[in-house]
Amino acid sequence: MPSPTTTVFVHSGWRCSSTYVWHRFRALAGVRAYYEPWHEQLARVSAETLRAETPDNSGLRHPGGTEPYLKEFEVALDPAGGLRNFDPSFALDRFWIEPEASDLAQQAYLEGLVEAARTRGETPIFACCRTLGRAGWLRRRFGGFHVMLVRDPVQQWLSFYSLRRRPRPTYFELCHYVLLSEMAGGDDLSHALLGHRFDGAGTLEERLAAVRGKLKRAPASVSFQAFLAVWLRSYLKALPEADLVVDVDRLARDQAYAREVEAAIQAGCGLKPDFSDCRAPAPHGIVPPVQWRKAAREVVDLMDLHEAIVGPQAPPILFRKLAPAFAAVTPAPVGPIMKLGEALGGLIGGEAVTRAPAKAYAATAARTDGSRR
Known part of the structure; x- marks a missing residue:
């Protein structure tokens, strides 16, 4: 059986049960389970804000109760603010990075998190919704055990849609617009689906604002098609790098399958998370006319x-x-x-x-x- 110090990566899209799977890894002894380590907000965290947001107060229907999402990052805080070696451009700027490309800054950031866990005798776990496009790059640099989570794409997109507080796209939808517009060789595809061209200039915040300005009143079908294009390209790029592919819909309804997944994870990395409490959310009742x-x-x-x-x-x-x-x-x-x-x-x-x-x-x-x- 592999050593439990193997680095574990849990790759998924947004609203794909990655928080649940991360939560079950986090419950194990001797691990440091980093939550969304590519999220741009990490550039602004402090000792106080690190413990501010919890699953209970996030409004995102996540498991985990009152335990702060980001407490594991306390070992990487920079006294000047944010995390050591983290740059907000890591979030989406290099999402589509090719496996052999060089990115020494991103590599140094991750090496710091891995080292922080290992010096404490812990197994580093990285669970993130921003890694499907860079899974090959991560495998080449860090090895490890790579788990891919896949969800019914319609229900996944409807989960985005259900979080709309008004008829405007959610953050998740805006991120897919940005990723589609910046997909290598995808300029014509982006223009065909979105009806606009975006130059990818500026910070992520500025690029999110740019797509919001042009697409805030776009029909739901535009949002769905942008999501599906990114979903397809992401998984086609990521799945060849997987050690284990998990159907999260089946994980929630099939206990025998859940036991198989637990055993496969244990065989692959020496850890055995417990998925016995996994439950499928009810299908979303509000379905737009797509x-x-x-x-x-x-x-x-x-x-x-x-x-x-x-x-x-x-x-x-x-x-x-x-x-x-x-x-x-x-x-x-x-x-x-x-x-x-x-x-x-x-x-x-x-x-x-x-x-x-x-x-x-x-x-x-x-x-x-x-x-x-």
């Missing part, structure tokens, strides 16, 4: 991802998560098999569906998402 299949098909066509989703080298989890998700929100007058076919037909085109053999799909669906590569 034509899901049409919106998704446009994104897949624009990104030319048919083969990446259903081809022989496609990550099985993408096929599984996309197909049932769209079937579940698309009315159909017939049984579940036809519903699935209709959803896939809308998602990737009828011809592509006919090329996906039924036996191959059945074999794919039978695979356990929690199995190690």
Whole structure:
């Protein structure tokens, strides 16, 4: 069994149960579980503010009670403010960094957090919603054990939407606009989906303000398509780096699967978090008027991802998560098999569906998402 001092990375998108998984790692003895270590707010934290925000007062429906999210960072506080070696540009500026690229500043920051844990005899855990695009870079620099969390994309986006306090995009939606507009080679895609071009100039705060100014009244379908484009590109880049892929929807409803995931984590890094209390949130009741299949098909066509989703080298989890998700929100007058076919037909085109053999799909669906590569 690997040494429990192995660095562990938990990668996910926003609203993808990463806080729950981090919370369960945090409950283990001998770990230092850093929460959102790429969040731009870390540039402003102090000994006082470090303990101010808790799951109970955040309004984000997170587990964890009154324990401050950021208490683990107390070992890295800079007397001048913020964290040692942290720069707010780390948050999204280098989200899409290539595995072989150099970023000595970001590397020094993470090395400091790893060292702070190890000098105390603790296992460093990094759980963050801003690492899918840089998972390969992290593996090359830090090795470790990499867990990828994947959620039903429609419910994930609806979780963003449900947090709107008025008809304006949430922070999570704005971040996806920024990530889409700054995706390498994605200028035409960004313009096609958003109707605007953004130059990526300025601080993250300024770039968030720029997309907010242009897209604050954009239809919900624009937000969903931007999210789906980033979701697809992020996971296609991250999944090859995974030691373990976890379907968080299944984790919440299948106790046998939860035990398999616990065992796989223990085999991979020597730690065994307890997921027995994992529960699935109820489906979001407020669903905006988005034509899901049409919106998704446009994104897949624009990104030319048919083969990446259903081809022989496609990550099985993408096929599984996309197909049932769209079937579940698309009315159909017939049984579940036809519903699935209709959803896939809308998602990737009828011809592509006919090329996906039924036996191959059945074999794919039978695979356990929690199995190690």
